[in-house]
Amino acid sequence: MTATPLRVGLIGYGLAGSVFHAPLIAATEGLALDTVVTSQPERQQQARAEFPDVRIAATAEELFGRADDLDLIVVASPNKTHVPLATAALKAGLPVVVDKPVAGTAAEARELAALAEERGLLLSVFQNRRWDNDFLTIRRLLADGELGDAWRFESRFERWRPQLKGGWRESGDPAEIGGLLYDLGSHVVDQALVLFGPVTEVYAESDVRRPGAQADDDTFIALTHASGVRSHLYVSATTAQLGPRFRVLGSRAGFVKYGLDPQEAALREGSRPGTTPDWGAEDESLWGRVGSGESPLTGGGTPVPTLPGDYPAYYAAVAAALRGDGPNPVTALEAAAALDVLEAARRSARDKVTVTL
Numbered sequence: 001m002t003a004t005p006l007r008v009g010l011i012g013y014g015l016a017g018s019v020f021h022a023p024l025i026a027a028t029e030g031l032a033l034d035t036v037v038t039s040q041p042e043r044q045q046q047a048r049a050e051f052p053d054v055r056i057a058a059t060a061e062e063l064f065g066r067a068d069d070l071d072l073i074v075v076a077s078p079n080k081t082h083v084p085l086a087t088a089a090l091k092a093g094l095p096v097v098v099d100k101p102v103a104g105t106a107a108e109a110r111e112l113a114a115l116a117e118e119r120g121l122l123l124s125v126f127q128n129r130r131w132d133n134d135f136l137t138i139r140r141l142l143a144d145g146e147l148g149d150a151w152r153f154e155s156r157f158e159r160w161r162p163q164l165k166g167g168w169r170e171s172g173d174p175a176e177i178g179g180l181l182y183d184l185g186s187h188v189v190d191q192a193l194v195l196f197g198p199v200t201e202v203y204a205e206s207d208v209r210r211p212g213a214q215a216d217d218d219t220f221i222a223l224t225h226a227s228g229v230r231s232h233l234y235v236s237a238t239t240a241q242l243g244p245r246f247r248v249l250g251s252r253a254g255f256v257k258y259g260l261d262p263q264e265a266a267l268r269e270g271s272r273p274g275t276t277p278d279w280g281a282e283d284e285s286l287w288g289r290v291g292s293g294e295s296p297l298t299g300g301g302t303p304v305p306t307l308p309g310d311y312p313a314y315y316a317a318v319a320a321a322l323r324g325d326g327p328n329p330v331t332a333l334e335a336a337a338a339l340d341v342l343e344a345a346r347r348s349a350r351d352k353v354t355v356t357l
Contacts, residue, residue, distance in 0.1 A: 005032035006322055009063045009070045009094075011085055012077035013038040013047050016099050019267050020128065020311070021076045026051060027273040027312055030319040034070060037063050060085055067092040072122075072322065075099060078168050079177035083108050086123065090115050095122035095322060100186040102335045104177045106343060109336035116332065124318055124328050125335040129187045130194060132261035133282055133309035134246055140307060141248070141255055142195065146290060148252025153192060153231040155246055157184040158239035164212055172214025179215030181206060181349075182342060184235035189338045189345075192223055192231040199223045199341050201356055206349035209238040221345045246288070256296045257288030261309045273312040280309030 008025050010017055013036050025033045035055040036047040044056050057063045063073070073089040074097045075082055083103050089096045096116070102125045103109040116123035129135060141147055164170055171178045181204075193199070201224040206216040218238045223231040234243070246257045263280055273279050284303070291301025313329075320326035344355040 003030060003323070005030055006071035006319060007032055007034040007069065008072045008074060009035040009037065009057075009066075010074045010076060011037040011060050011063065012075065012099075013040075013043040014076070014078075017074075017076035018043070018046065018050070019264070021074050021097075021099070021126070022047070022051065023267055023272050024311055024315050025074065028315040028319055030323070031072070031315060035063055035066075060088065064088055064092045064094075067094055070094060072097065072318070074126075076126075079104070079182065080168075080175050083112065086112055087115065090119055090121055090123065093119065093121070095124075097124045097126055097318060098332075099126045100190070100335065101177065101182050101339060101342070102332055103339065104174075104182075106336040106339035109332050109339055113332035113336065122318070122321055122328055123332045124321070125330045125332060126314065127187070127190045127330045127335070128311050128314055129191060129261070130330070131310045131313050132263070133280055133306045134257045134259075134261060134288065135191055136307040136309065137257070137288065137304065138246060138248055138255065139195065141290065141304070146253065147248060147250030147255060150196065150229050150248060150250045152249040153196060153229060153246075154234075154244070154248070155188045155191060155231065156234040156236075156239075156243045157188055157245075158234060158236045158242045160240055160242070161237040162210060164210055170213060170215050170217075179217070179219075180235045180237060181216050181219050181221075181346060185219060185221065185233070185342055185345070186338060188233040188235060189221065189223075189341045190334075192225075192233060193334070193338055193341070196225040196227050196229040196231065198226045198337070199357055200226050201354055202341055202344035202348055203354045204345035204348040206346070216349075219345075219349070221341075223341065253290050253292045254301075255288055255290050255304070256301070257306075259286045263309045263311050267311075278308075280311070282306045282308075 037057045203222040206219040218236045221233040248255045287303040289296040289301030294300025317329035
């Protein structure tokens with residue numbers, strides 16, 4: 001017999017809630033999107049149109065008042081609300097998924113982790129880009145030894161957005177936890193830690209380039225890992241010519257990959273996992289190349305088939321963990337380790353120093 005689906009309450013129906021979380025929850029066997037929390041009438045209407053059976057709540061308090069009707073809370077609201085909402089959910093006796101960054105500081109993340117452990121509840125952080133197609137490909141190449149010993153890792157999450165879009169993500173108010181360091185930086189730092197382990201030193205440069213901007217929109221982070229690998233990470237909204245998404249250099253060969261994983265674009269366009277047979281697949285023309293001694297742009301190296309991206313794997317793992325059939329896919333303590341690095345990067349950029357962890 002098929003187990004009864006776990007009922008999910010989703011707080012927030014902006015970009016994160018509507019484009020990522022709701023479609024992925026709905027596509028996951030064993031999960032059911034029960035309630036969406038948003039106070040904005042147009043977003044309430046959008047949620048009903050996309051998920052006709054979903055219930056709507058105007059406030060999180062209304063949702064927590066029905067805690068016995070739910071099995072999981074997903075927090076996809078603005079960054080400054082992550083800690084208070086996750087805390088309230090855990091105290092209501094509900095497991096929680098929180099979008100990144102889970103908190104503004106590593107100390108807050110560890111406090112949340114301690115609360116979840118005390119209550120015996122799952123607390124997971126949505127680091128979906130661990131399931132990007134290019135990142136999965138790099139993990140396989142490293143595991144198979146095709147690059148030899150890794151020496152240097154370059155990761156770029158760059159965009160060309162010379163005009164401000166507005167909203168809390170571009171706010172200079174520290175309470176908003178805006179800016180690219182904590183937005184895209186949460187992804188690139190997490191990926192570097194997953195690949196190469198703990199960090200001993202952090203150096204960063206952070207700038208506010210666009211007229212009228214208040215939060216960092218062009219940031220570079222250099223990490224020295226305890227393993228000896230050096231990671232150079234770039235996050236920017238002001239890059240007129242985009243570099244490779246990844247470049248990994250090892251003792252035997254290097255790997256270079258351009259372009260972004262296609263899953264976000266597909267979700268934005270309304271495609272849904274489970275309804276598209278080639279979900280996460282990439283055209284051969286975009287495959288990265290492995291080689292040595294020559295640039296891939298002049299034909300050097302051998303094309304490497306990109307593994308399919310798999311964002312649905314995150315919520316499948318969450319569902320399994322809730323049923324006792326697998327581990328938490330991304331723990332709050334892992335997120336806290338990334339926040340240690342982000343806090344060090346912010347200090348490094350501000351004080352123009354290298355920070356030792």
